[in-house]
Amino acid sequence: MRVFAPATVANVAAGFDILGFAVGEPGDEVTARLAEQPGVRILRIEGDGGALPLEAERNTAGVAAREVLALAGRRGGIELEVRKRMPSGSGLGSSAASGVAAAVAVNALLGGPLRPEELLPALLEAERVACGTAHADNVAPALLGGFVLVRSYRPLDVVRLPTPAELWCALAHPQLEIRTADARRILRDRVRLSDAVVQWGNTAGLVAGLLLGDYALIGRSLQDVIVEPVRAVLIPGFARIKEAALDAGALGCSISGSGPSVFALARGAAAARAAGDAMASAVRGFGLPCDVWVSPLGGRGAHVVGAEDPS
Numbered sequence: 355m356r357v358f359a360p361a362t363v364a365n366v367a368a369g370f371d372i373l374g375f376a377v378g379e380p381g382d383e384v385t386a387r388l389a390e391q392p393g394v395r396i397l398r399i400e401g402d403g404g405a406l407p408l409e410a411e412r413n414t415a416g417v418a419a420r421e422v423l424a425l426a427g428r429r430g431g432i433e434l435e436v437r438k439r440m441p442s443g444s445g446l447g448s449s450a451a452s453g454v455a456a457a458v459a460v461n462a463l464l465g466g467p468l469r470p471e472e473l474l475p476a477l478l479e480a481e482r483v484a485c486g487t488a489h490a491d492n493v494a495p496a497l498l499g500g501f502v503l504v505r506s507y508r509p510l511d512v513v514r515l516p517t518p519a520e521l522w523c524a525l526a527h528p529q530l531e532i533r534t535a536d537a538r539r540i541l542r543d544r545v546r547l548s549d550a551v552v553q554w555g556n557t558a559g560l561v562a563g564l565l566l567g568d569y570a571l572i573g574r575s576l577q578d579v580i581v582e583p584v585r586a587v588l589i590p591g592f593a594r595i596k597e598a599a600l601d602a603g604a605l606g607c608s609i610s611g612s613g614p615s616v617f618a619l620a621r622g623a624a625a626a627r628a629a630g631d632a633m634a635s636a637v638r639g640f641g642l643p644c645d646v647w648v649s650p651l652g653g654r655g656a657h658v659v660g661a662e663d664p665s
């Protein structure tokens with residue numbers, strides 16, 4: 355089974371660890387095959403420049419595959435091949451995409467014993483191995499597609515949100531690496547009540563904007579007063595990149611996941627492209643190469659893109 359899983363934008367400004375959405379591209383691909391020898395083996399990883407571990411226990415795809423076997427109560431063997439189509443440490447949910455693609459591929463190989471939502475515990479465990487915390491705001495949208503709210507972690511309660519038809523995303527990826535674990539370590543674990551009030555207003559405002567199809571409300575709500583100000587220092591020229599997106603007509607702009615990628619939401623494809631180009635030229639102005647992707651929100655979650663006939 356060959357499965358594609360998309361990149362994801364986590365946090366979406368005010369929704370640290372609770373909001374995320376899938377984009378159309380980039381994304382990772384994982385091929386899973388049944389094997390005689392029990393256990394999970396990763397045969398090869400393409401596109402990572404040799405950076406990721408082949409050892410299944412240390413790799414998100416390997417851990418996700420192992421956990422799906424356990425959840426399904428199967429003992430068989432699995433071989434995986436991982437094709438990375440996005441950089442690690444980019445803030446695009448790279449580890450989540452590989453884990454989700456592996457989980458969906460293994461579940462499909464087994465004949466689909468688990469519903470997509472039932473794969474989430476396996477995926478949280480894979481995220482924990484990848485970055486030290488089991489956050490769901492990348493894996494849930496990579497799995498389910500579209501825009502997802504993690505209403506609660508204990509118990510896990512994940513809600514799919516609608517997205518207005520003309521809502522597009524531009525992603526700019528300055529070519530440097532930020533490890534999620536490092537970007538989490540610098541956060542304070544206490545917040546001021548007055549900041550929390552602003553953040554709650556923006557989180558609820560964004561959800562209301564999506565439900566009402568109110569683009570101006572979505573734009574006003576893309577404001578993070580707790581996490582973005584701390585992490586912005588990790589991204590050279592962040593204030594200038596954000597200003598460039600807003601000047602080009604974006605509704606709002608913030609850090610994608612733990613960075614360094616920056617996302618902007620815009621109404622329509624043309625406005626999103628303009629925001630993407632403006633962000634990229636701001637990034638390049640600070641001496642860093644930059645990749646740009648533009649896609650509508652509400653994209654598909656992980657899905658099978660090919661199957662080999664074992665016979």
Ligand code: HSE
Pocket residue numbers: 364365370371372445446447489491492534537538610611612
């Ligand atoms: N919510 C997570 C964080 C996403 O911001 O640390 C990491 O991609």
